[in-house]
Amino acid sequence: MRILASLLAVGLLALPALAATKSFNDVSVVDVSCSKKVAANPDAHTRSCALACEKSGYGILTADKQFLKFDAEGNAKIAGALKASNKADHLRVDVSGDVVGDTLKVTSLKLL
Structure with missing residues (x-):
């Protein structure tokens, strides 16, 4: 039981290491609702729709x-x-953060 608890603790400590910090420059930002609809031309997506x-x-x-x-x-x-x-x-934005699966944990963001 102690071995299992120790392995679990080590596994939980290692989880943050699995996140990959990345920077993305001059990329399109869109809302989740419209992400598939505007994927072909995200620059045409309007601010009013995003809001x-x-x-x-x-x-x-x-x-x-x-x-x-x-x-x-x-x-x-x-x-x-x-x-x-x-x-x-x-x-468009410059953004950086940790990528975990399909989520970006944003550390910095600048609207261009």
Whole structure:
């Protein structure tokens, strides 16, 4: 039983090491609701639509067309940036954070 508990503890400590920190520059940011719909042309996705779909959350479309959802902190950061912006479309960001599965745990974000 002690061995099992020790192995479990070591496994839990190793989990953060599995997250890969990445930076993405000049990538499209879209809301989760529209991510599949606008994948072919994300720059045409409008700020007003992104704000209307805020409750679904946000993420980025990478250069290889993968969609990474933002964590709660990332959603709050981009929502604030979108509300403060007057850009109509072509919503792009520089963002970095830890990639865990299909989620990006945002550490920094800048709306371009």
